[in-house]
Amino acid sequence: MTQIETLPIGELSRQTGCKVQTIRYYEQIGLMPEPARTTGNQRRYDPRHRERLAFIRHSRELGFTLEAIRELLGLTDDPDCSCEMVDDIARTQLLQVNQRIARLSALRTELVRMLEQCRGGRIADCRVIEVLADHTPASCLSQDHEAPIEAGGRHAG
Amino acid sequence: MTQIETLPIGELSRQTGCKVQTIRYYEQIGLMPEPARTTGNQRRYDPRHRERLAFIRHSRELGFTLEAIRELLGLTDDPDCSCEMVDDIARTQLLQVNQRIARLSALRTELVRMLEQCRGGRIADCRVIEVLADHTPASCLSQDHEAPIEAGGRHAG
DNA sequence: CTAGTAGCTCCAGTAACTGGAGGTTCAAGA
DNA sequence: TCTTGAACCTCCAGTTACTGGAGCTACTAG
Known part of the structure; x- marks a missing residue:
C-alpha cells in the first residue's frame, strides 16, 4: 500500500x-x-x-x-462548544490592535513635527535632540502601556 | 556651603x-x-x-x-557635528512607525472582517476559526517583518 | 537603639523566537 | 557498497528591554 x-x-x-x-x-x-x-x-x-x-x-x-x-x-478541540469565547479572544485582539494604532499614530505625529523643525544645522542647534530632551509633563504618549507584540517574528536575514 | x-x-x-x-x-x-x-x-x-x-x-x-x-x-556629545545623522535616525524611526501602522491597519481590517462573519453558533461552524485555519497564499500580512518594539515597556502592575 | 524603608548585588525570568556547536541520518550518485 | 553532502538531531546561549525576587546592608526618624 x-x-x-x-x-x-x-x-x-x-x-x-x-x-x-x-x-x-x-x-x-x-x-x-x-x-x-x-x-x-x-x-x-x-x-x-x-x-x-x-x-x-x-x-x-x-x-x-x-x-x-x-x-x-x-x-x-470541542466543536460543540459555543464560539462565544473565540469571538471574545478575537475581539480583545482587535481592541489591542486599535490601541496600538492609536498610539503609533500619536507617535508619528510627534516624529513628523520633530523632523519638520530640523533645519539641518549643528547638533548644538538641533531641534530633534531638543525635543527628545524635553520632558514636559509627558505628551499623549506616556499613558497606557500595553501589549508590545506585533505580527511576525524578527527579521530573518 | x-x-x-x-x-x-x-x-x-x-x-x-x-x-x-x-x-x-x-x-x-x-x-x-x-x-x-x-x-x-x-x-x-x-x-x-x-x-x-x-x-x-x-x-x-x-x-x-x-x-x-x-x-x-x-x-x-559632539555639538559641532552636523545634525544630519540625528535626522537620519529619526527619519528611519518614522519610516518604521509608518510601516507598523500600515501593517496593523491591514491586520485590523482582517480582524474586523473575521468578526463580522461570526454568527455565534457552535465552534464547528465558527468563521473565526475557519479564517484562522485558512492559509491561502498569505494575505497582505506575511511580507515585511520589521521592528517589534513599541512605545513603553510592559504593563507595570 | 530600633524599626522600617530604601538601597545594594546577583540571578532568573518574560515573549517569541533565532543561531550555533557538535554530532547523526538520509538519499542520491559512483 | 561506499561516499558525499544536505538535512536532521539535541542542547544551549543569545536577542530586546526590561521586571521581579532573594538575601543582605544603609539610611533616617523617633
Missing part, C-alpha cells in the same frame, strides 16, 4: 513558511503535538500537523499571542 | 517615571553613566543624570531602540 504523505521538518517548514527551529520550539512548548519519528529519530509530519501549524502561523500574523492561540486551539 | 542637589535612585525614579531597576539596568548597559556613591555605596544622582534619563525615556516613548538612543546620545 502507499503510505500516507509524511513530511520531514524542512519540507513542513517550506510549506508553511515557518522556520525549522520555530516548529521545534512550538513542539517544545506544547503548541504542536509530537510527531512520529523515523527509526533514525527524525520527525515526520502528516497533513494534520500542517493544518495546525498553518493555523498557528496565521494567528501569529494577526498578532495573537501564543497563549491566545493555545486557547483557540483548545477551543477547537 | 549648600551642596548641589543630589538624588537617591528612588527619587530619580519618581521624578522621571522610570523604575529603579530600569535605571540600574541602563547603567549596566552603559546608557547611563555611573553616578557618585555615598560611603555606604548608594547611588546619588545630579540634575545632569536626570536630564539624560529624561532624554532616554522620551526617546523610548517615541519608539527608538536603546541602540538608536545610544547613537543619539553619542552624537549629542
